[in-house]
Amino acid sequence: MNLSDSLRLHARWSVDLDAAQHARVVADLAVQHVAAGEPFCRKGEDVDAWIGVMAGLVKLSSSLPDGRTMTFTGVPPGGWFGEGSLLKREPRKYEAVALRDSTVARLPRPTFEWLLGTSIPFNRFLLLQLNERLSQFIGLVEYERLLDPDAKLARAIADLFNPILYPGNGPRLEISQAELALLGGVSRQRANQSLRRLEQAGLLAVEYAAIRVLDLDGLRRFGG
DNA sequence: TCATTAAATTGTT
DNA sequence: AACAATTTAATGA
Structure with a gap:
């Protein structure tokens, strides 16, 4: 698949x-390959580019002073991030x-x-994305205090399939239960149980x- | 194409 | 965290 095809997707x-x-x-x-576990954006660094996921799976998180990390969201192929710091000309706020x-x-x-100054459709896309992220992060605050692992995982999964943030992806996503556990902030065992419950409820199919x-x-x- | 093997993932304790 | 079972991918006859 060449770059143009990849861009359309x-x-x-x-x-x-x-x-x-x-x-x-x-x-x-500039296309770049990153290995599993590699942090390719770091908190505090200069933001010189808008970043899109072409293949694989990425996680946006913030590391707290005490060493723990808080996961904001997973980003599947089709997701673009970093426009906030790009617009405000500030150091990157997360990794x-x-x-x-x-x-x-x-x-x-x-x-x-340049696109921001010349393309109205580009501006419309950004506006929709920023608006969607706002409601996404409001939901994040809600379910962090819910503490129900099933609900946490359900929301984390729903975020991955957001049709506005990640258009072009179908209803199926290749992701292991271990990766889902990382995104949901639950143990893999718990993720396995939760997935079965969500499947039982007819919300998704586990493959x-x-x-x-x-x-x-x-x-x-x-x-909720 | 089929059988074997290795690696990854899942299900359970 | 550890283990066994299952699924997939790769290899070679």
Whole structure:
């Protein structure tokens, strides 16, 4: 699969660009492979690019002073992040770690700002994404204090299938139960139990190293 | 194409 | 955390 195909799939915002804009994006994008467990964005670093996940699976988290880490969300292929710090010209506020071998693309700041100034569809995409993230993080605060592991996992999964943040992905996602446990902040055993309950409730289907979502709204509402 | 083996993932304790 | 069972992928006849 060449870069253009990959962009149509995993950079949905690029399909609404005109020829010149698309050409510059293709020319300026830097594709990078990151190994599982590798933190490829660190807290405090200068933000010089907008980052998209082309393949694999990424986790956005913040490490607290006491050494513990708090996971915000998982980012499947098609997800782009970092626009907040890019817009505000501030150091990165969290870190990004690859949960498995992944491919990420970096869109340099000058290109990002050029699109911001020249493409209305690009602005619309960003606005929708920022709005969606806001409600996502409000939900995060809610379920952190719920403490019900089933509900926590349900919300973490629902986030992964957000059609606005990660368009172009179908109802099926290849992800191990160990990876889901990391994202949900629960043990793998607990994740296994929760997945069976969610399957029993008809919200998703558990497959080998994958899950298939059957009722996204049901997952979002689960336990809440 | 089929059988064997290794590696990854799952299910259970 | 450890273990056994299951599934997949890779290898070679």
